[in-house]
Amino acid sequence: MLAIRFNRIGKKNQAAFRIVLQEKGRAPGRKHVEMLGSYEPHMKQIVLKKERILHWIGLGAQPSDSVHNLLVKEGVLTDAKRAIKMEKPKAKEEPAPEAEAPVAEAPVAEAPAEEAKEEALAETVAAEVPAEAPVEEKAA
Numbered sequence: 001m002l003a004i005r006f007n008r009i010g011k012k013n014q015a016a017f018r019i020v021l022q023e024k025g026r027a028p029g030r031k032h033v034e035m036l037g038s039y040e041p042h043m044k045q046i047v048l049k050k051e052r053i054l055h056w057i058g059l060g061a062q063p064s065d066s067v068h069n070l071l072v073k074e075g076v077l078t079d080a081k082r083a084i085k086m087e088k089p090k091a092k093e094e095p096a097p098e099a100e101a102p103v104a105e106a107p108v109a110e111a112p113a114e115e116a117k118e119e120a121l122a123e124t125v126a127a128e129v130p131a132e133a134p135v136e137e138k139a140a
Contacts, residue, residue: 003062
């Protein structure tokens with residue numbers, strides 16, 4: 001599948017982008033099928049080949065979310081802008097002290113129930129065994 005997306009060029013802290021058509025699975029910056037424009041965000045300069053962009057979209061190429069929003073802003077596409085959401089960095093999961101307290105209380109609450117079961121079992125076993133049977137001791 002073909003994708004229309006940004007290819008970053010330019011110096012460090014002075015980003016500039018080419019708008020290129022390339023295979024979706026291919027890494028950005030590698031071989032592209034066609035260059036469709038450029039975008040320099042610091043100078044607010046945008047150059048687009050509108051006819052070629054519309055041609056490739058008509059053939060099934062999918063613009064990335066950022067390129068889609070740029071094309072809508074420039075009037076090439078009439079769709080609504082897409083929401084671009086960055087993933088929040090995942091914080092290291094450390095157990096909170098408050099979360100540990102209920103866990104510690106839960107086994108304590110279960111312990112009396114277990115003890116009651118053991119006592120009931122001991123009583124039933126004691127009832128089955130006859131009262132002290134005489135034990136013969138062997139003299140050695």
